[in-house]
Amino acid sequence: FGSEFMLTKAVVSTQSTGFDRRWNYVKTELDVENVRKFDLLLLEPKEAERYKITHSVVDKFHAYAGLKFSKDPPFVMTKKREAIYLMKSKTVKKKLMVKNS
Numbered sequence: 684f685g686s687e688f689m690l691t692k693a694v695v696s697t698q699s700t701g702f703d704r705r706w707n708y709v710k711t712e713l714d715v716e717n718v719r720k721f722d723l724l725l726l727e728p729k730e731a732e733r734y735k736i737t738h739s740v741v742d743k744f745h746a747y748a749g750l751k752f753s754k755d756p757p758f759v760m761t762k763k764r765e766a767i768y769l770m771k772s773k774t775v776k777k778k779l780m781v782k783n784s
Contacts, residue, residue: 713726713730713734718734718737718738719737719772719774721738721772722772722775723769723770723771723772724738724769725767725768725769726767726768726770727766727767727768728743728765728768731768734770735770737772738771738772739770740768740769741769741770741771741779741781742768742769743765743768743769744765744766744767744769745764745765745766746763746764746766746767747761747762747763748761748762748764749762750762
């Protein structure tokens with residue numbers, strides 16, 4: 684999106700990732716009435732379902748969800764769960780470049 688300002692809504696769990704040091708975002712309550720004014724949404728999966736009419740999922744970010752043990756190597760693995768959905772307004776036509784690491 685270059686240097687253009689994007690109006691972004693982020694849930695609390697997203698803000699704890701350090702994302703808030705790199706983005707400008709709005710701390711307002713999100714509801715069906717005002718969701719259309721946001722270009723980007725960073726939401727938990729259960730909350731994202733509500734806004735699929737106005738926004739589409741661009742990427743999904745995973746978080747640690749515990750350990751998984753096995754009798755065969757590797758004996759210990761990490762479990763991950765979908766934690767944050769990045770959603771873009773269906774009215775925004777520019778392509779969003781996402782580096783998910």
